[in-house]
Amino acid sequence: KMPDCPWSALPCEPIDSMTRHWTKARLAAFTAISLGVSFLFGLQYSLLTPFVSELGVPEWAAPLIWLGGPLSGMIVQPAVGRLADGSSNRVQTLAAAFFGLLCTELVLGNSVDLGAFLGDELGNWRPRSAAIFVLSFWLLDCFNNACDVLSRALICAYVPASQREEAFACSALQFAVGLISGYGVASVGWSAWLPLTTEACSTQPGDCDNVRGCFLIASIVLTVTFLSTRAVCKMEEPVLLPRVILTDNVTSDANEPVTSDANEPAMAVATRMAIFQVTALSWLGWISLQVYQSQFVAEVVYGGSPQGDSPNNADYVHGMHMAAIGLALNGTAMALAQLLVPSLTQRLGLQRLWTVSLAAFAVHLSLSVPVALWQSHWAGVAWLALSGPMFGVQKCAPYALLAECGRPEKMGELQGRLNIAVCLPQLAVSLFGSLLVGATHSDLSLFLVGAVASASAAVVCKLRLERPTSDVPMVQLTS
Numbered sequence: 001k002m003p004d005c006p007w008s009a010l011p012c013e014p015i016d017s018m019t020r021h022w023t024k025a026r027l028a029a030f031t032a033i034s035l036g037v038s039f040l041f042g043l044q045y046s047l048l049t050p051f052v053s054e055l056g057v058p059e060w061a062a063p064l065i066w067l068g069g070p071l072s073g074m075i076v077q078p079a080v081g082r083l084a085d086g087s088s089n090r091v092q093t094l095a096a097a098f099f100g101l102l103c104t105e106l107v108l109g110n111s112v113d114l115g116a117f118l119g120d121e122l123g124n125w126r127p128r129s130a131a132i133f134v135l136s137f138w139l140l141d142c143f144n145n146a147c148d149v150l151s152r153a154l155i156c157a158y159v160p161a162s163q164r165e166e167a168f169a170c171s172a173l174q175f176a177v178g179l180i181s182g183y184g185v186a187s188v189g190w191s192a193w194l195p196l197t198t199e200a201c202s203t204q205p206g207d208c209d210n211v212r213g214c215f216l217i218a219s220i221v222l223t224v225t226f227l228s229t230r231a232v233c234k235m236e237e238p239v240l241l242p243r244v245i246l247t248d249n250v251t252s253d254a255n256e257p258v259t260s261d262a263n264e265p266a267m268a269v270a271t272r273m274a275i276f277q278v279t280a281l282s283w284l285g286w287i288s289l290q291v292y293q294s295q296f297v298a299e300v301v302y303g304g305s306p307q308g309d310s311p312n313n314a315d316y317v318h319g320m321h322m323a324a325i326g327l328a329l330n331g332t333a334m335a336l337a338q339l340l341v342p343s344l345t346q347r348l349g350l351q352r353l354w355t356v357s358l359a360a361f362a363v364h365l366s367l368s369v370p371v372a373l374w375q376s377h378w379a380g381v382a383w384l385a386l387s388g389p390m391f392g393v394q395k396c397a398p399y400a401l402l403a404e405c406g407r408p409e410k411m412g413e414l415q416g417r418l419n420i421a422v423c424l425p426q427l428a429v430s431l432f433g434s435l436l437v438g439a440t441h442s443d444l445s446l447f448l449v450g451a452v453a454s455a456s457a458a459v460v461c462k463l464r465l466e467r468p469t470s471d472v473p474m475v476q477l478t479s
Contacts, residue, residue, distance in 0.1 A: 020160045020239075024170075030158070030232040031171040033094070033151045035178035036218075036225035040105070040144055042182015043214050044069075048137060051211055055112075055130040067430055068138040070423035076142045077149040081416030084153045090412070091233045094150040098226045101143035102219055108136035109215030112208045149419065153412035154229070156403045157238045165350060165400045166342045172395035173338035176388075180331040181221070183324070185214055271405045272414065274464035279398045279421040281457035282358055285365055285450030286394060287429040293384055294323040296443040300372045301380035322377065326384030333388030334395075341396060350397055351466040357393040358458035364390065365451035368444055401465070 022030070052065060080097070084090045107114065115129025151171065159167040188210075297319050298304045304316025344353050364387055371383050402414055433446055 022159065022163055022167075026232060027159070027163070027167055027170045028174070029228045031151065031155070031167060031174050032225040032228035033147060034171040034174040034225075035181075036222040037144055037147050037151065038175040038178030039182040039185075039221050040101075040140065040218055042179045043186050043218055044137070044140070046183055046186035047211055047214065051208070052130060052133060055126050055133060065134055065137065067427070068134075069141045070426035070430070072138060072141045073145045073423040073426075074420050076145040077416035077419040078413055079416070080146040081149045081153060081412035081414070082410075084150055084412035085410055090150065090154055090157055090238075091230060094147065094154065094226070095230070097143055097146035097150060098222065101140065101147060102222060104136055104139045104143055105215045105219050105222070108133060108140060109212040111136060145419070149412065149416045151229070152399055152415040154233065156411040156415070158233060158236055160239060164403050165345050165396075168396040168400040168403075169338050169341040169345075169392075172341075172392050173335050175395055176331050176335035176338065176392065178221075180328060180335070182218075183328065183331070185217055187324075268405050268407070271465070272402065274460065275398050275401055275405075276418065276421045278354070278358070278457045278461045278465065279418060280424055281453045281460065282361070282394060283422050284425040284428065285361060285454035285457075286391065287425045288433065288446045288450035289365065289387065291429055291433060292437070292443040292446060294320060294327070296368065296372075296447075297323040297326065297380045297384060300443065301375055301377060303375065319380075322381050323384060326381040329381070329385035330388040330391070333385055334392040335388075337389030337392045338396070341393065349466070350401055351461065354393060354397040354401075355458050355461045355466050357390045357397070358454050358461060361387065361390045361394075362451045362455035362458060365447045365454060368447040372444060 048065065080093070084093050087093050111133040112120075112126065112129045114132050115126050118128045118132075120126040120128045152168075155164060155167045155171065298316045299306070299319070302315045302319030302322070303312060304314070304319045305312040306316050307313060310316075341353070348356070364383075367383060371379050398418060399415060402418055403411065407414075429446070436445055436449070437443055439445075
């Protein structure tokens, strides 16, 4: 008979199951859903703003549409995580989110035809098509966030505790591959390859056939990755977290309880709050970079102008093209770096690896100043590419650390709550970042604010998570 967790009616993972070992192939198949989710994110980043402009939505409204992402993330991920915690079958919950995401993709890809069916006239301004596209985009964000948090909850529920850090690194690797693939698919003219043209699309300015083709391919990718994750779940029995007691004292006998349960909540909450604080501060830097990085390279490094009638517009277009190459290299570097995360974690510890990554990212953002002064084209591309490995650590470290100090019956909810620390900086940069850039007439001001935030995150991580051994809350397994 398996022992009961002191804080849950659910049985704990037996010590014997800690010796189970998943192969790398099985971890890759299990975390494949992360590839499907990030593939959609890549399509969203590439296609949203240009396509809504083609439907007649003014350019100033595009940032408002993007607000749906962080707002849905703050609401959906904690709610779905809590729902998964109360579900007897998390795989069924993921299946429901997958089905909703699949239906939303099909509606979004056919928004122009649906708008024409509801009465849109053929022309540049198609309000019904625009409304369907925007609403579908928001729903896509909701279901994508649901699949994202459920994928992390499944890692906590199925993967043996000794391999969870490796599983989160593998998930981040899949995320990078999916993002690169999404960018690549969005850049291909699928209307020349797939017979998808309809009367409504044939009279639409731009290329709505390409959007339809992209989301059709995304539906296939999502289905394959979901079936891969589901197949592994059917072959494996779920394992819940072992009895975890955070304590300042460690006994030599692993079978002997080391402290009372009364001390666990306060210490666990303090650790989790530190993880949330570091995550929020670090994402302030990451969002600052992600929003303005391509524009910085095109305008500052290449000296281009986004105005079509400007003599420097050709430099701007060339700069955006080179920035896209830099981002592709960024994703490749992120994917390759994930292969080293497990070994680096064994040598340094995950807390110290996160601290080093945050400090390196603060330096990276500060280097935007000499890059802007030198205006070296290849330096700008290299600057974009080199943040990839640090972003890879950012995508796995906080989630893996949270899995080590969370209660098993609330693991999905905690993973969802952590997304609030990701979304709040997105809202702050979306609402106030343009004001700062406009006041200083430079993207560098936002990068430097991000550098200070990332350096502060490194200090908090060093002081509150990476402490001397005698002060670190230890994980103790008891039978």
